[in-house]
Amino acid sequence: MQTFEELIETCTIIIWTASALHAAINFGQYPYGGYPPNRPALSSKFVPEKGTPEYDELLANPDKTYLKTFTSKFKAVLGISLVEILSRHSTDEVYLGQRDTENWTSDGEPLEAFAKFGKKLEDIEERIMRMNNDEKLRNRYGPVKMPYTLLVPTSKGGLTGRGIPNSVSI
């Protein structure tokens, strides 16, 4: 790094990756992958080849053949449990724009920047909620009415499908 701008860019990438990017991927694992047909952990069989009895069965009953490729119930429960644990927030989680120590600095400039950043995050949360409730946005609202919440910065503890922790813990 040669310039102050490069330092800002690098810090921004690190903060984004360890907070929002990770949250967008991580906290939807249970809501999406907790139902194994949505995202089987692994398939224990090859895709049937043409001319085999398995291929004929696939043509006759695709659902049954698909389900046969799944892991055992025991492994499926292990997989479901794992994504449930990974998708949970601890009750003492510190979210992006929050601090767990009140007097982390007495320096005015960073305090001001931090307050400005927190306000921006509040605006983003409001914007996401507004878009989720807009019936014209079919990718947000949709027929199942499952709102997109993964990039909502705040959350309670537990399994919420929202909340951006300050940093990755696992």
Ligand SMILES: [Fe+2]
């Ligand atoms: Fe993770």
